[in-house]
Amino acid sequence: MNALSRLFDYARQYRRDARLAALYSVLNKFFDILPEVLIGVAVDVVVNKQASFLARFGITDTMQQLLLLGLLTVLIWGGESLFQFLYEVKWRNLAQSLQHELRLDAYRHVQKLPLAYFENKSTGKLMAILNDDINQMERFLNGGANSIIQVFCSSLMVGAVFFLLAPKLALISLLPVPLILYGTFWFQRRLAPRYAEVREAAGVINGRLNNNLLGIATIKAFTAEEFEAAHIHDASEHYRRTNARAIQLSAAITPVIRMAILAGFVATLVYGGWMATHGEIGVGSYSVLVYLTQRLLWPLTGLADIADLYQRSMASIERVLGVLATPQTIPYEGRHLAAEHVAGRLEFDALSFAYADAPTLQDVTLTIEPGQTVAFVGATGSGKSTLVKLLLRFYQPQTGQIRLDGHDIQQLDLTDLRRAIGYVSQDVFLTDGSVADNIGYGLGQVSREAIVAAAKAAEAHDYIERLPQGYDTQIGERGQKLSGGQRQRLALARAILKNPPVLVLDEATSAVDNETEAAIQRSLDVISRTRTTLVIAHRLSTVRHAHCIHVMEHGTIVESGTHDSLLAQNGSYAALWRLQTGERSVLDSPPSLV
The missing domain is CATH 3.40.50.300 (P-loop containing nucleotide triphosphate hydrolases)
Structure with a gap:
């Protein structure tokens, strides 16, 4: 099953929205093509007057025919604008909703994977999947899906008009279309592995940048700025080279398609003109066919951009769905x-x-x-x-x-x-929130009195009171505004507030000073009396x-x-x-x- 099929299978709940969006795209394209038909009818009215195509419907006055064409033009343009608004709103909302659900599902799934999974994956690569790759999918749904539908519908509708007006000319003029579509798919198959390499290279850069930003103090202390800049240069250069290989192939699509389009357009222009001069088709019909050939064939040059966007998105979707397909080897369900x-x-x-x-x-x-x-x-x-x-x-x-x-x-x-189980490790995890937020982390709604009592039990209350906003002080990412000992006491206060029957301290005092160690030890002597520690x-x-x-x-x-x-x-x-x-x-x- 390819990436697009897997995405459709995943997005079952959005199928109705996708069908509506596709319907709006089709109707928009229908109204978009009609002005070219009206041009041909208008030319027919001006040339043939009372003997025009519209006269067959009982409207013989030329001015009335032109007024009718004006009214139809207003209605058609209104319909085209309406359905453009509807499909843009529907596709964009669908992209946002699916992006939102996919990111949340992927993140929830990642949280349930065993630690062994994270030991084999860099944080940067996971960040690239959960953020950049899902954004690539959103970009495809925002515009690419609509473009594919409209190119397909345009081919069918214009082809139908061609065969209705001039079957022989249709066979010649539309002959390049299958070749264009085949060529596009041929390029797609060869672009897919190259864009997979591009997404991998992007993950490597993210991993390196994430690692360096977390360790910026060490980099500065060891004056390793140039050393790490060289690593970033190598990763970025690899990304540039893999992108260049994909660009080289994707850039070739448009010139190839343009040559095929040229053949179809010249055939309509020359052979259709010959048919019009010999009376095999009317001048109005010839005008319609020339305009429609351009309307059909020239947008096919956009297939290059669509194919490029599609392959980037599919490579990204493959990686995201690959994460979702990673088995959860440690089951969550069991006896309560x-x-x-x-x-x-x-x-x-x-x-x-x-x-x-x-x-x-x-x-x-x-x-x-x-x-x-x-x-x-x-x-x-x-x-x-x-x-x-x-x-x-x-x-x-x-x-x-x-x-x-x-x-x-x-x-x-x-x-x-x-x-x-209450768990306090040597490597304390604190969120980018307030002191109170971190003490009550994961416990839902907790009263300020309970938070203060836990902080006092961990001998953290005094230093918290000295902070600029006390318990409402923002402590920065990973608690970087606090010392190691202060972070450790917050972690202990969090475990105390949780009030677990089993308390685990994993090297909780190995990286603190003697004063903090003594404070933590006093706290432990009290809280460990009523629980297994x-x-x-x-x-x-x-x-x-x-x-x-x-x-x-x-x-x-x-x-x-x-x-x-x-x-x-x-x-x-x-x-x-x-x-x-x-x-x-x-x-x-x-x-x-x-």
Whole structure:
């Protein structure tokens, strides 16, 4: 199924609007052609007078015939203008509505795709699909669809008049039309892959620009402006070259079509004139045919632009519908579980997971009782964060199960599961809104009192009050007007306001100063008393009071226990503790020189 068929299949709800728009286009073209016919009739009236074509209908007076032609002209031009207004409004509204629905559907679908999908796609390429490619489709529907319909209708209508007035001349004059249409489709097939390359190249540029704008501080700090400008130059040059290949082919369409049109027009002009001088057709009919030949054939030069716009749009539509066709490997539907009824007991049973061919978790089994605070520590890449991502169902485990209050989380409604879990990560996501908007993010209508209470619990209230507009202060894109510690406290306040039965802190204090870490720790000591809390940390000082600490290495749990018991074991945890605190044990002491 080609891209256009897939688009029609997708846009079922707009088929009535599309049919009406097409009908208005056809009627507009019908009235658009009639003035040429009236010219021929007018010439016939002037030449033949009482013996003209109109005299057959009982109107023999020449002046009355001309007045009738004037009235018909007004009606025809009025009809043409009316239906032009109607088709433009209908096509443009259809383009806007379909663009709106397609963008929303594509975005909703992308949000439900697993994290693995985003690891293989750059943000810039997705932005190009969700924005630029959908806009290309809108441009085609705004004008291209109407142009295709009107060229087709023009060919049929003019062809009918030709065969009615001069069948022999019609066969000669209209002979180029099939060749023109075949040539246009021939060019289209060869343009399609070239425009697909153009859209890919546009995605690469978007990706590079998006990446550089997000990392502008680093680029400036490392004085890498010229280095990155060279990258943008290379990406833009690739885009220019791929566009040039498409332009070279699309530019050839119009000259080829023009030569075919010339043959048809010359045939009408010369052979039709010969027929008129020999009395085979009337002078009025000859005038009509000359005008109609121009009206039919010259607009066919626009097929080049239509074909170009069509192929650009189809390449874009193919990419958008490709995103919509990406399977959602993690189902959202399942057994409902109200957050207020969740106790927070977690069971990880023989859990294994690998990114591609790299094992990350291997046969992890443990149980966390409701209300416990459990920490996971270990070197980078040991599988700590992966455990949390599996709990949130960002990924699916290869083997094993995770159970929440005895329910396999794979069988639970995904929205219900995630509503039961509060998540604070090291990389805090904040929207371009106010402080209050970010604390209440995703929770609908929340009272200012509840927002302030959550901020106080996260020890964020004091610094928020010092901001220019307090809780109404706009914090900029990704919270760039705040410090790292301030952003982290806002994220914690957001999790507190959510009031989940399970709280997950994934390296939440790894990038903050000691004062902020101490403030966050005080907040956690309070809010973790009534809920199950999972803490992933590099700083062991933040987890020393946890009910249980699990040390992970190479995807497995190698040690478990309280802070004191793990120090007593003098194993991996004790070594990490000494490394971070600077303490030495007898085993760590250098050999005596005496």
